[in-house]
Structures are given as C-alpha cells and as structure tokens.
Amino acid sequence: MKKLFSLITVLITLSLIGIIAIQYSWLKNVAAIRKDQIAGKVEMVEFEVVEALVEEKMRSAPQLPLDVLPKGAQDQIMQLLGPQTIAERFSVKEVQEKFEKAFEANGLKGAKFEFAVLSNTNDYGPELASPDYERHYELGLKDSANHWIHVWPLVSLTEDETTSLAPEEKLVLIIYDMQDFVLRSVSWMIGVAVLFTLIIIAAFYLTIRTILTQKKLSEMKTDFINNMTHELRTPLATIAIAVDTLKNEKVIGNRDQLLSIGQIIKNENLRMNTQVEQILQAAQLDINQVLKGKVELHVHEVMKKIQDKFALQVGERNAQVTYHLNASDDGVMGHPVHFVNMISNLIDNALKYSKEDIAPVIEVTTENSRRNIVITVKDNGIGMTKDTQSKIFDKFYRAHTGNVHNVKGFGLGLNYTRKMVEAHNGTILVKSQLGEGSTFIVTLPLKGIIG
Numbered sequence: 001m002k003k004l005f006s007l008i009t010v011l012i013t014l015s016l017i018g019i020i021a022i023q024y025s026w027l028k029n030v031a032a033i034r035k036d037q038i039a040g041k042v043e044m045v046e047f048e049v050v051e052a053l054v055e056e057k058m059r060s061a062p063q064l065p066l067d068v069l070p071k072g073a074q075d076q077i078m079q080l081l082g083p084q085t086i087a088e089r090f091s092v093k094e095v096q097e098k099f100e101k102a103f104e105a106n107g108l109k110g111a112k113f114e115f116a117v118l119s120n121t122n123d124y125g126p127e128l129a130s131p132d133y134e135r136h137y138e139l140g141l142k143d144s145a146n147h148w149i150h151v152w153p154l155v156s157l158t159e160d161e162t163t164s165l166a167p168e169e170k171l172v173l174i175i176y177d178m179q180d181f182v183l184r185s186v187s188w189m190i191g192v193a194v195l196f197t198l199i200i201i202a203a204f205y206l207t208i209r210t211i212l213t214q215k216k217l218s219e220m221k222t223d224f225i226n227n228m229t230h231e232l233r234t235p236l237a238t239i240a241i242a243v244d245t246l247k248n249e250k251v252i253g254n255r256d257q258l259l260s261i262g263q264i265i266k267n268e269n270l271r272m273n274t275q276v277e278q279i280l281q282a283a284q285l286d287i288n289q290v291l292k293g294k295v296e297l298h299v300h301e302v303m304k305k306i307q308d309k310f311a312l313q314v315g316e317r318n319a320q321v322t323y324h325l326n327a328s329d330d331g332v333m334g335h336p337v338h339f340v341n342m343i344s345n346l347i348d349n350a351l352k353y354s355k356e357d358i359a360p361v362i363e364v365t366t367e368n369s370r371r372n373i374v375i376t377v378k379d380n381g382i383g384m385t386k387d388t389q390s391k392i393f394d395k396f397y398r399a400h401t402g403n404v405h406n407v408k409g410f411g412l413g414l415n416y417t418r419k420m421v422e423a424h425n426g427t428i429l430v431k432s433q434l435g436e437g438s439t440f441i442v443t444l445p446l447k448g449i450i451g
C-alpha cells in the first residue's frame with residue numbers, strides 16, 4: 001500500500017512536470033508563430049503606407065525629361081512645380097495617423113512605433129521624424145529583438161522611377177517593445193495554461209494531503225483500538241484470576257485474603273469503569289446537551305473537588321500540586337459534570353506525562369483578565385515539541401516518543417477538553433518545550449458575560 005502510494009505520487013509528479021514542460025514548449029512555439037504573423041502584418045502596414053506616400057509624391061512629380069535642361073533651369077522648374085518631397089507634403093502628424101490607421105486595420109492596434117523620412121538632399125539625414133525617433137534608433141541598434149528597424153525606399157513600386165526628378169527619399173520605421181506586444185497577444189493563452197496548471201497542482205496537493213491525513217487517522221484509530229483492547233483486557237484478566245483465587249479452599253477460610261482480593265476486584269472494576277467512561281465521554285459527547293445543561297459554577301469550588309479527586313493519585317506519585325486561586329471573580333456558566341472533567345483531564349495529563357526520575361510539581365492558577373477567568377495548569381513533565389503541540393487536540397492523537405508510549409491513554413482527553421472549552425465559549429492553548437514541562441492555559445468568560 002505504501003509502495004503503491006509512493007509510486008502513484010511519483011507518476012503523477014512526473015506527469016505534471018511533463019505536462020508543464022510540453023505546455024511551455026507549445027506556448028513558446030505559439031509565441032514564435034505569432035511573432036512571424038505580426039512581422040507579416042507589419043510588412044503589410046509598411047507596404048500600404050509607403051504606397052500611399054509614394055502615390056502622393058508621384059502625383060505631382062514632374063513627368064518631364066528635366067535632365068536634358070541645364071541645372072539652373074531644372075531648379076527653377078522644380079520650384080515652380082511646388083513641394084516635391086514627402087517631408088514637404090506631409091506633416092509628422094499626418095504620417096503618424098497614416099501608420100496608426102494602417103496598424104489598426106491590420107489588427108495591430110496599440111503597436112508602438114517611431115518613423116523618419118530620410119532624403120539624399122541632406123545626406124540621408126532625417127527630413128521629417130517622429131519625436132522619439134533618434135532615441136529608439138539608437139536603442140534599436142543595440143537591441144534588435146525588441147526593436148525592428150525597417151527601411152523602405154520611397155519610390156513607386158509600379159511606375160518607372162527614373163521619370164521622376166524628385167529627391168530620393170527613404171522611410172525608416174522602428175517598431176519597438178515587440179517582445180511585449182507578442183507576449184500580450186498570447187497572454188490569454190499563457191494565463192489559461194497557468195491557471196489550469198495551478199488547478200491541477202492544487203488538486204494534486206489536496207489529494208495527497210487528504211490521503212496522508214486519512215492514512216494517519218486510520219493509523220491512530222488502529223492504535224486506539226489496540227490500546228483500548230489491551231486496557232480493557234488487563235483488568236478483565238486480573239478479575240478472572242482473582243475470582244479463580246476466591247474459589248481456592250485456603251482463601252475461603254482466610255478473611256484477610258478474601259478482603260484483599262475483593263479490594264483488587266473493586267480497583268480493577270473502577271479502572272475499567274474510568275476507561276469506559278472516558279471512551280463514552282468522547283463518543284457520546286453531545287455539545288447541545290452541554291450547552292443546555294449549564295448552571296452557575298464557581299471555579300474555585302470546582303478546584304476543591306478536583307483536589308479531592310486527585311488526592312490519592314497525587315500521593316501515589318509523590319507529586320506536589322499547588323493551587324493558586326487568585327481570581328477575585330470565579331463565577332462562570334458551566335456544565336457541572338463536563339466542566340470538572342475538562343479541567344481534570346489537564347491535571348491528569350500533568351501527572352501522567354511527568355518525568356520518571358523527578359517528582360511531579362504542578363501549579364494550578366486562576367486569575368482574572370478583563371471579563372475572563374484564566375485557568376493555568378503548569379507541570380515540570382516531559383514537555384512536547386512544537387509539532388506534537390499542534391496535534392495534541394486531535395482525536396486519537398498520542399505522541400509516540402520514548403517512554404510516553406508506556407503511559408496509558410486513548411488520545412481522547414485533550415480533544416474532549418478542547419471541545420468542552422469551546423462549548424463554554426472559551427479558548428485553550430498550550431505552551432511547552434520538550435524536556436521542560438508544559439503549561440495549558442484555559443480562558444473562559446465570566447458569568448456576567450454570557451448571562
């Protein structure tokens with residue numbers, strides 16, 4: 001079972017890694033295809049704009065064999081004919097708008113670009129340029145992946161350009177932040193892929209966690225059943241032997257022995273009774289019944305009862321239990337039986353989980369804090385690790401460390417206590433360090449608070 005579980009975990013993990021790797025490579029491919037598509041569209045945009053610009057330029061270009069005339073005459077005719085260059089015909093804004101429209105028409109709305117028109121009349125320096133052209137041109141020379149620089153000659157693609165004497169011009173278009181643009185255009189795909197991958201990982205994690213918790217719980221239940229069987233069998237076996245002994249002729253005649261065997265039977269019976277009680281307490285715990293059965297209680301009176309209840313056990317263990325009943329107001333609303341049990345469990349544990357070589361020293365304190373009474377049970381016992389502390393209130397949990405396992409119990413006591421404290425609108429917390437003892441702090445509202 002354990003092997004199968006590990007195998008399944010490994011297989012699912014591998015599949016997950018595989019799926020993520022494949023998705024990554026697919027997305028990379030999609031981005032590359034998208035980039036090519038965008039590049040194609042950009043070319044279309046450029047083609048359209050260049051066509052439009054050239055058309056305009058050619059319309060008014062002199063279709064005369066001007067080159068046969070002397071130079072001075074050429075210039076005069078050109079001047080008479082009016083603007084001949086793109087830079088003269090169009091403003092930056094107009095070219096910009098042409099590009100914007102073309103980008104939009106080709107589905108590339110929002111593409112970032114700069115442009116310039118260069119002319120041979122000023123040694124191919126920009127005659128007309130968008131505001132940030134120079135800066136992006138410089139950047140483009142360094143980072144060609146993110147800046148596409150395209151140069152187009154502004155000549156008619158259909159007509160015979162030699163007929164024109166207008167200056168030679170070139171259009172430079174820089175499209176930048178391309179990586180971002182491509183990413184943005186596939187972002188929804190990345191988003192959906194990431195989302196579904198996260199869902200799969202989360203579901204996988206939850207499944208593993210649930211299986212582990214169930215496994216742990218089933219182990220704890222098995223432990224509990226073994227423990228309970230053992231705990232109930234021991235007194236039964238002792239009683240059976242004692243009863244057999246009673247049949248012995250020698251014993252029948254001996255009054256002292258009879259009494260002592262009777263005492264043994266009674267003790268074992270009591271022990272069994274307590275254990276059955278404990279199990280029933282946990283199994284039949286009806287919080288509603290507890291809530292209905294609340295009466296006014298005085299914590300200090302309850303403490304007295306508990307002191308008497310534990311007198312024998314304290315004596316047997318050579319323990320020293322001190323009660324510091326400092327609270328000036330000790331009136332609470334509580335269930336007469338469950339309230340005693342819930343505090344008793346803490347003292348019982350303080351005695352049970354003591355160190356073998358040191359006599360238990362336990363301090364029970366009450367004090368008021370705001371409108372609460374705080375009951376503290378502090379011991380000098382074996383203490384607990386942080387991990388144990390986080391689990392002790394779970395049903396069936398028992399710390400399996402060192403000699404702790406020798407201490408009898410069902411792992412139900414603290415779970416019951418916590419449920420009870422909550423039924424009394426209180427809180428319980430533990431502070432402990434392994435080998436240094438533990439402190440349990442129960443805070444309960446005073447009677448005035450909950451009526």
Ligand code: ADP
Pocket residue numbers: 345349350352353379381382383384392397398399400404408409410411412413414415437438
């Ligand atoms: P049980 O005592 O029957 O095992 P509990 O619910 O009362 O069950 O306690 C759960 C576990 O918490 C115990 O098995 C023990 O490991 C730990 N524990 C409880 N109280 C103390 C304490 N005072 N000192 C050290 N460990 C404790």
